[in-house]
Amino acid sequence: MRFDLTDLRLFLHIVETGSITAGAERSAMALASASARVRGMEDALGVPLLERFRRGVRPTPAGRAVVHHARLVLHQLERMRGELAEYAKGLKGHVRLLSNTAAINEFLPDALAGFLADNPSIDIDLEERPSHAIVEAVAAGLADLGVVADMVDLGGLETRPFRSDRLVAVLPLSHRLAGRDQISFADLLDEPFVGLSAGSALQDYLNGHATRAGRSLSYRVRVRGPVALCRLVERGVGVGIVPETAALRALDSGALRVMPLSDPWAPRLLVLCARNFADLSAHARRLVDSLSENAPAPL
Template sequence: MRLDISDLHLFLCIVDAGSITQGAQRAHLSLASASERLRSIEEAVGVKLLERRPRGVVTTEAGDALAHHARVILHQQELLKGELKAFVSGRRGTLRLHANTAALTELLPEKLAPWLARHPQLNVDLRERTSVDIVKAVESGLAEVGLISSAVETGELQVRPLAPDPLVLILPSAHPLASSRSLALSDVRTEPFVGLAPDSALQEHVSGHARRAGFDLSFRVRMKSFRGLCEMVSHGVGLGLVPERVAHRHRREGAYRMVPLSDAWARRRLCVCYLDWGRLSATARDLVEHLLADA
């Protein structure tokens, strides 16, 4: 048995009108075409569906069953159309978003929350990655949008600045270098550090720059959060390297000093990147516009 949506629609038009003639009109078909289609439907199901009477037609028991299921199928079709339209318009779906540590911890909680609240049918697949890995993910299509540091090469990606995000050294207040106007990472290469966990994108980024400069940082302890890192530095455990806004947020009076990093890679901005505006989903375009609104 092979019935398509147009067959079911015609059959319901005839059943609801109680007449093949009026049903054909409702389906925008000629009487001859409707009658031929109705014959084909009955041949396809192998049973009589309508009783012809002087004043129209009535359904047989089989016709009642077909009418019931036809209404269910057509209703489901309308629901499907509505859901697919919602995906096309960006009202439903899942957005793949990769972000570096600074963006994930400092920018997105404030920016992403109101956007998600306004779009209750949308989900975000959010992953923490280094800026270098994010560029690769966006280039390969593994993520539609990335939040990265301006310090990395972005190739053919489209990049828009979001906010300043320089990295600073934080030192215990009593440290001999605490009053420095600026320092390069190589100036403190022999100092003990408090780091972030090894799976932190920011820590991997910083350690990578140290290795390229010919040395490794020595960590006394690694913390899962910026708050824990700053607390350790406040107690003189070691030096730390964090985004400037993090250092301001967790600083207590006299607890530690902030010293700008002179390395070019530390003077960075948070940026949003994507491959091509025209190829972004409606959801991704809406989020990017939201992120850039106050940039």
């Protein structure tokens, strides 16, 4: 067998995305080259590593074994890079970070900008996912770190506080419910919603609460970010639920009513999670220390 690190990273990306095309894109590789590398790995082993379907791929038992060992090899490589970074100028480290909607829109941009400016030898692969999917990925070794709401089942992962976050309802000032001091999620379930795009971690979270209430949200339109959502709400398109920080930024027009949600799940603590913080690479531990600065106390 002559697998190189590019082969191993590519194979992990293919398995993580469930697609050779998406895995090739994540690896910055042409599809033809990615397919040839996978075939080369399978030829070298003499067994198929992927089951191929019309809508994607999944690993065979042999492929799952390759995934396990690829994670171990690449994790050890990152640890080596971190330990050698002090001695080897230009040696790049890589940290994979998954985040829910609230953190990726409201808190991480500023926090990561400062960290990356101070650490030019570290690259970060940042991806948005729902909190429960982040926990699964970190536990499986598919990511170094995650930022999730602490109300999700964290299993055996270690955590550190990151930021506090509260979900609020946003309504047009003329809405019949806008005069209340606070409102519950149940009070809004009959209203037309302005939501976030499919795949948004926050929208998946809200859809889950609606499902548990035996209902579903009725969307008039779905947009990519909370600021655009607020702009449509203030024009009377519907109601919405966003992080409080995003809602407060949109108050400048004076046409928006921001109302606290009375539901117990509305106030949330966002936490950093990892399988074992002490076992992270030096680059990842440095990122954890930076993101943990000025963290709030648990709710």
